[in-house]
Amino acid sequence: MQFNLRNTDKGPPSDDSLAQLARDAETLEEERKTRLEGFLQRLEVLDTKVARRVLETFGDRAKAAYWLGKALRQFGDLSSYEMLAQGKRLEVLEALARIDNGFFA
Numbered sequence: 001m002q003f004n005l006r007n008t009d010k011g012p013p014s015d016d017s018l019a020q021l022a023r024d025a026e027t028l029e030e031e032r033k034t035r036l037e038g039f040l041q042r043l044e045v046l047d048t049k050v051a052r053r054v055l056e057t058f059g060d061r062a063k064a065a066y067w068l069g070k071a072l073r074q075f076g077d078l079s080s081y082e083m084l085a086q087g088k089r090l091e092v093l094e095a096l097a098r099i100d101n102g103f104f105a
Contacts (some may be wrong), residue, residue, distance in 0.1 A: 036065050043068060047084050050092055054080075057096050074092075 042060060044051040058064040071077045072095070080092045 036061060039065050039069070043081065043084070046090055050084060050096075051088060053093065053096050056098055 040051065042052075042057075054064045054068060055061065057076060058067060068081045069079050071079050075083050075088075075091065079087075080095065083089075083092050
């Protein structure tokens with residue numbers, strides 16, 4: 001999908017262009033939610049306990065997915081999801097316990 005956000009005619013945006021931007025924004029949000037749910041479903045297949053725990057820790061599906069996908073120094077610049085894929089479930093659960101107890105480093 002291609003978006004043109006430049007106003008080349010220098011006039012105010014038309015109602016049609018604003019409506020199109022609104023539709024494009026809705027489409028992007030739907031795609032984001034679909035990808036997020038797919039990612040979390042893959043995690044549940046990989047490890048149900050960790051999936052439940054990460055959702056409890058962060059309280060939000062988007063925040064949980066962000067943490068799972070972010071490369072972390074404590075994991076040697078691997079993501080939590082990559083650690084799980086390598087069978088390092090205990091390390092991920094320990095990291096979640098530290099977060100729950102206020103230790104973020």
